[in-house]
Amino acid sequence: MIQADPAPQVEGPHPLSTLRHSVAHLMASAVQKLFPEAQFGFGPSIEHGFYYDFDLPEQLTDKDLRKIEKEMRRIANRSPKIEKEVFTREEARERLRSWGQEFKIEGLDLIPEGEEISFYFHGDGEDRWGDLCEGPHVDSLSEHEFHFKLQHVAGAYWRGDEKNPMLQRIYGTAFWTKDALKEHLEWLEEVKKRDHRKLGTDLDLFSVHANAGAGFVFWHPNLGVVRRELERYWWDLHTAGGYKPVYTPHVSRESLFAVSGHLQNYGEMMYAPMELDELPYRIKPMNCPGHALIFKDRGRSYRELPLRWAELGTVYRYERSGVVHGMLRVRGFTQDDAHIFCTPDQLADEIAGVCRLVDTVLTTFGFEYKAYLATKPAEKTIGDDEIWERATESLRQAAAAVDLELELDEGGGAFYGPKIDYKIKDALGREWQNSTIQCDFNLPERFDLAYTAPDGSQMRPIMVHRAILGSLERFVGGLIEHFGGKFPFWIAPSQVAVIPIREEHADYARGVAERLESELFRVDAMLDAGHMNKKIKEAQRAQTPYMLIAGEREAEEGTVAVRRRGTREQVVVPFETFLDMIRGLRDTKSLELPEPSA
C-alpha cells in the first residue's frame, strides 16, 4: 500500500489548502464566464486538491475541463488580487438574490447567527467575480505562483443528501510548483498500477462476471493459494487463542432473523425470501444468530465462560448497484467472524486478547492502523446506562492494557453496544475498516441467552462480535494493493521458479524442483524446451519471489543461481543453503526477500 502522497508539500506563501480553495474560486469564476447561468454549490479544498459543485444547463465533458482550464489561465494571467468584504446578513442575502444564486442563499442560512459573513472577490471589470465564503484565501491569483489541473467531473448531491438535486462536481488539484504537481500526477499513476482490479487481471488472481452478477468474486487458483495460506495462519492463531471452530448454515428460516432482529433492522440489506415447504427461508447476512443458537442449545454454566467460537462465515448482503467495487465492496463475502460469550467481569480481558490478536495479524502484513472507540449513540439504544458505561470502560481498560491508543468516536457505537473499530489505508489513501470489536447487549436479550451463576441465578452473558480481517475479500483486495502484487514469500502464489539454461540441464532442474515440492514449497518448474530468457521474463511478470537458474556449472556443483524478485543480479549458492533460507522465510512469515549469502 502506498503510504501517502509523496508530493512535497512545498512551502508557499500560504498553506496548500488555502491555495487550493482559491483555485476553486478561480475555477468557479471561469465556469461562470463560460456558463453565465451557472448556479454554485460548495467548493472546498480536500485532501489531494479541491472541488466545486455547479448546477449547469448542460452536461460537462472532459473537453469542457480543458476549456475551463484555459479560461482560468486567462483570468489568472491578469494577476487578480483576491479581496475580502464583510456583509451584514441582509446585504449578503440581497447580493446573492441579485445574482440568482439559490444554493448560496441556502448556504447563507447555514451560517450561525453572530458569525461574520464575508465575500471574496477577484478580477476586474467583466472578470469580476465574488463568492460567499469564510476564507481564507491567497492574496492574488497569478499563474506564475502556482500550478493546477482539472481532473474529472462527477455527479454529487447538493449538501450530500440523495433527496436533493444532483449537481456537477469538478475535481482538480493545485500545487505551488510544477514539480510538485507533476509528482502528484505520477503518484496517481502509480496508484492506478497497484489497483487490485488491474493486478487481479494481470496476475490471474480473480474475476467477476456479468453472467454471475455484480459483486460476486471468483477466486482463481493463484489467489486461492493466498487465501488458503491466510486461512491456515488465521486458524493457527485462533486455535492458540482458545477459539473453537463452529460452522453454521447459509440458509435459515426467516423466523430466525425475526428473533435476531435482522429482519426488522437490516431487512433492506437481505436477499429476498425463498419458499420451502410453504415456509420462508433467508440467506444469512451475518453469522451471529447461528452462534447464538448454538449457545442456547443447552444450559450454560459460568464455569464454561468465556466461550470463543470462530467461523469463516460466508454472508450475502444486498449492496446498491453503484457501490460494488472489485473485491473491496461486494455482495457475497466471507467474514473472519468470532463471538465471545462472557461475563461483564471477563469483558476487559477478552477485549485485550482480541486487541493483541489484531495487532499480531496487522503487523504480520506490515499494515499501519488506527483504532477508534465508538461510544453510545445519542438515541435509539438498548441496554441501561450502567452496562454501557461498564462495557465502554472495559474497552478502555483493555486498550490501556495492551498500549493501544484510542481515538474517540463519540456516539459512533452500534445501537446494541460500544465498539472498537480499526482502520487501515488503501492505495488511494482511502481508509477502510477491517478489524472491529463490538460489545452486544441486544442479541443475548433477543435470544434470551443465559448462564447459571455461582449463586444459582440465571445471568445474561455479554456477546462480543469481532472480526480481524473483516472480510477475506476486502482484506485480500487490500493486500494486493498493499504489496502491489509482490506478495511476501509465505503467501506468494508461486514461490520459486526453476529454470534450466538448456534442455540438457532439465534433469538437474527437475531434481531441484522435486526437492522443493517435497517440502511443500510452491514451485513453477519451467522445464520445457522454451528459451531461458522467455522463462525469466515470465517469472518476472508473475512476481515470483525467487528464480533458480541451473546450467552446467550448477549441476556439477550442486548449486543454484538465485535471482531475487525485483533485481537482475544472481547469487550462486549451494542448493541446501537456499533451501535453509526459504524455510526460515516461510516459518517466520517474513516480509523481507533477502539475497542468499554464499
Added chain:
RNA sequence: GCUGCUGUAGCUCAGUGGUAGAGCACUUCCUUGGUAAGGAAGAGGUCACGGGUUCAAGUCCCGUCAGCAGCUCCA
C-alpha cells in the same frame, strides 16, 4: 439507487453506415540460447445482450446487463 462515461480477440487498444483489425499473449515448426521479447507460419470474434431505424448497423436510436469516475450508504 443517482449523475456522467465506457463495453470490439486472453490483455492493451484502432476501426469514416458498405468484406472484422494491430501489438503482446497463445499453438506449431525452426532456433540450443548464462539472466527482460530469436525467426517463420497458424489459430483465435454472437463487435456485452435484446429490440428498433436503414437496401445495409461494430458504427445511429431505445432498453437491459456489466464495468469505470464520483455522490449516497457499508466488512
